[in-house]
Amino acid sequence: MNNIVFGQYYPSGSVVHRLDPRVKLVMVLLYIVTIFFVVDYAMYGALFLFVLAVALLSKVPLRILFRTVRTIVILVLITAVINLFFTQGEEMLFSWKFIHIYKEGVERAIKLALRLILLMLFPSLLTLTTTPMELTDAIESLLSPLKIIKVPVHAIALIMSIALRMIPILMEETNKIILAQKARGADFDTGGALKKAKAMIPVLVPLFVGAFRRADELALAMDARCYSSVAQRTKYKVMHLAVRDLIASLFCLAVFSLVFLNKYLWHFDEMILSLFG
Amino acid sequence: MSIEVKDLTYTYSPNTPYAATALRGVSLHIEEGEYVGIIGKTGSGKSTFIQHLNALIRLQSGEIKVYDIDLNAKKPDLKKLRGTVGMVMQYPEYQLFDETVEKDVSYGPRNLGLSEEEIRERVREAIELVGLDYEEVRDRSPFELSGGQKRRVAIAGVIAMRPRILVLDEPIAGLDPRGKQEILALIKKLKNAYSPTVIVVSHDMDSVAENCDKVALFADGEIARFASPREIFYDDELLSRTEMDCPSVVKVVKELERLGKSLPTRPVTKAELVAALTVGEGV
Numbered sequence: 269m270n271n272i273v274f275g276q277y278y279p280s281g282s283v284v285h286r287l288d289p290r291v292k293l294v295m296v297l298l299y300i301v302t303i304f305f306v307v308d309y310a311m312y313g314a315l316f317l318f319v320l321a322v323a324l325l326s327k328v329p330l331r332i333l334f335r336t337v338r339t340i341v342i343l344v345l346i347t348a349v350i351n352l353f354f355t356q357g358e359e360m361l362f363s364w365k366f367i368h369i370y371k372e373g374v375e376r377a378i379k380l381a382l383r384l385i386l387l388m389l390f391p392s393l394l395t396l397t398t399t400p401m402e403l404t405d406a407i408e409s410l411l412s413p414l415k416i417i418k419v420p421v422h423a424i425a426l427i428m429s430i431a432l433r434m435i436p437i438l439m440e441e442t443n444k445i446i447l448a449q450k451a452r453g454a455d456f457d458t459g460g461a462l463k464k465a466k467a468m469i470p471v472l473v474p475l476f477v478g479a480f481r482r483a484d485e486l487a488l489a490m491d492a493r494c495y496s497s498v499a500q501r502t503k504y505k506v507m508h509l510a511v512r513d514l515i516a517s518l519f520c521l522a523v524f525s526l527v528f529l530n531k532y533l534w535h536f537d538e539m540i541l542s543l544f545g
Numbered sequence: 546m547s548i549e550v551k552d553l554t555y556t557y558s559p560n561t562p563y564a565a566t567a568l569r570g571v572s573l574h575i576e577e578g579e580y581v582g583i584i585g586k587t588g589s590g591k592s593t594f595i596q597h598l599n600a601l602i603r604l605q606s607g608e609i610k611v612y613d614i615d616l617n618a619k620k621p622d623l624k625k626l627r628g629t630v631g632m633v634m635q636y637p638e639y640q641l642f643d644e645t646v647e648k649d650v651s652y653g654p655r656n657l658g659l660s661e662e663e664i665r666e667r668v669r670e671a672i673e674l675v676g677l678d679y680e681e682v683r684d685r686s687p688f689e690l691s692g693g694q695k696r697r698v699a700i701a702g703v704i705a706m707r708p709r710i711l712v713l714d715e716p717i718a719g720l721d722p723r724g725k726q727e728i729l730a731l732i733k734k735l736k737n738a739y740s741p742t743v744i745v746v747s748h749d750m751d752s753v754a755e756n757c758d759k760v761a762l763f764a765d766g767e768i769a770r771f772a773s774p775r776e777i778f779y780d781d782e783l784l785s786r787t788e789m790d791c792p793s794v795v796k797v798v799k800e801l802e803r804l805g806k807s808l809p810t811r812p813v814t815k816a817e818l819v820a821a822l823t824v825g826e827g828v
Contacts, residue, residue, distance in 0.1 A: 278562070448637065449640060451601060451703070452627070452656060452703065453628065453652075453656030474640050477639075
C-alpha cells in the first residue's frame with residue numbers, strides 16, 4: 269500500500285540518476301574532503317553553485333533537497349553560536365559584560381555554518397538520486413580489491429542489502445502492529461515520557477518476534493536455494509562506466525581542483541577585492 | 546443505522562510521486578444486525594475502507610458516522626469508537642505481546658478504562674467464547690500456543706472489549722479447512738452474543754456466499770455493487786469486469802445449466818442448492 273522506498277530516493281529518471289553509482293559515491297567522498305580545503309566565501313559560493321547545478325540536472329525539486337538541511341539546523345545553530353562567542357580575535361565588534369564578539373568570531377561562525385550546510389547538501393543529492401541497492405552494489409564493487417586479503421566483501425554487501433531491504437518491511441510491520449494495538453484502544457500520544465515508553469511495549473514485542481521469524485524464514489529460503497556466499501555470482505544489473513560518467517567525473521574534478529588551486533596558488537578573495545579596491 | 550459512510554475518498558502519501566488513491570467516493574449504509582462481506586481484488590481499497598471505520602486512518606474527505614459517533618467531529622471520542630467497533634486485523638496472532646494469555650486479552654478492556662473486576666469477568670468470558678479453556682490457558686504464554694489457538698486468543702483480545710460491530714480482515718486466511726470452519730462458526734457465535742453487526746473482508750467466496758446477508762464488491766477504490774450475494778454472484782458481467790470468482794455453489798449451478806438442467810431458484814449456499822435440486826427432482 270505505502271510504496272515509500274527507504275531513504276529519500278526521489279525518482280525522476282534524470283541523467284544524475286542514471287550515472288554509475290560508483291562514480292557518484294567516489295565524487296561525494298572527494299567532495300567531502302574538498303569542503304575542508306575551502307577557505308574563502310568565493311569558493312563557498314562556487315561550491316554552492318556547483319551543488320545547485322547538479323540539483324537542477326537531477327530534477328529533484330530544490331524544496332526537497334533543502335528540506336534535508338532542516339535535520340541539521342540545530343547543529344548548525346549551536347556550532348555557529350559557540351564559535352561566535354568563544355572565538356578570540358583582534359577586532360572587537362561588540363562587548364557586554366562577559367560577552368565579547370570579535371570580527372573573527374563572526375566570520376568563523378558564518379563559514380562553519382556554510383560548511384555544514386554544504387556538507388549536508390551534496391551527499392543528500394546522492395541518496396536522493398541513488399537507490400540503497402545501487403549504493404550497496406557500488407560499495408561492494410569499490411571494496412572488491414579487499415577480496416585479495418580475504419575480506420568477505422560479498423557477505424558484507426549481502427548483510428547490508430538485506431538490512432536495507434528489511435527496513436521498509438519492518439516499518440510496514442510496525443505500522444500494522446501500531447494499527448492493531450490502536451484498534452484495541454492503545455494510546456501512544458498522551459502521558460509522560462515513561463508512560464509513552466511503556467505504551468510502546470505492545471508494539472516492540474511483536475515487532476521483534478516478527479523480525480526473528482522473518483530472519484529464520486529468509487535463512488531457510490536462501491538455504492533451500494543452496495545459497496553460498498563464496499560462490500561466484502553474476503549481477504542482475506551490471507554496472508558499466510559510460511561516457512556520461514567520464515564527463516561527470518571530469519566536471520566534478522574540475523570544480524574540486526578549483527578549491528585546491530584557490531587555497532594553495534591563487535586567492536580569489538583578494539583578486540576580487542583588488543578589483544573593487 | 547449502525548454505520549453510515551458518505552463519499553469517502555482517501556489518497557496515500559498525497560502530493561508526492563508515491564501518491565496513490567485508494568478510495569474514490571465510497572458510500573455505504575450498514576444496518577445493525579447485518580453480516581456484510583467485503584470482496585474485491587488486492588489493492589481495491591478494502592483494507593483502507595475498514596481501517597476508516599475504526600479511525601485508524603484520518604479522514605481526508607467524506608463523512609463517517611458509527612452509531613452516534615461522528616468521525617467528522619473535531620475530536621471524535623476514539624475510546625468509545627474503539628470499544629464500539631472491534632477490529633480483528635489480518636493475521637491477528639502477530640499482535641500478541643504479553644507474558645500470559647490473560648494479560649494479553651485484558652489489554653483492550655484495560656485501555657477502555659474498566660474496573661479490574663469487570664476486566665477479569667470480560668477476559669474470562671472472551672476466552673471461553675472463542676472456545677479455549679480459561680483455567681488452562683490463562684497463565685500460559687501466548688507464544689507457546691498453536692497457530693489456531695493464537696488466532697483465537699487474538700480474537701478474544703478484541704471481543705473482550707464487547708464491540709457492537711465486529712470487523713474482521715481475512716479472518717480465515719492461512720488456516721486449514723477445519724480451522725476455517727471453526728473460525729466461521731465462532732464469528733456466528735459472536736454475532737449472536739453481542740456483536741450483532743459483522744463485517745468481514747474475505748477472498749474466500751464460498752464463506753462469503755454461505756454467511757453474508759450483503760456483499761460490497763470493491764473495484765479500483767469504488768464500490769462496484771452493494772447487494773445480496775445472490776445478485777452479485779449471478780452477475781457474470783460484473784464478476785468478470787472486477788476480476789472476481791464465484792462461489793462453488795454458483796459454479797455447480799452454471800455447470801448444470803450448461804448440461805441443460807435449469808433450476809427453479811438461484812442458490813448461493815449449499816443448503817439452498819440442495820433444496821433447489823430436490824425440488825427439481827421432485828423428491
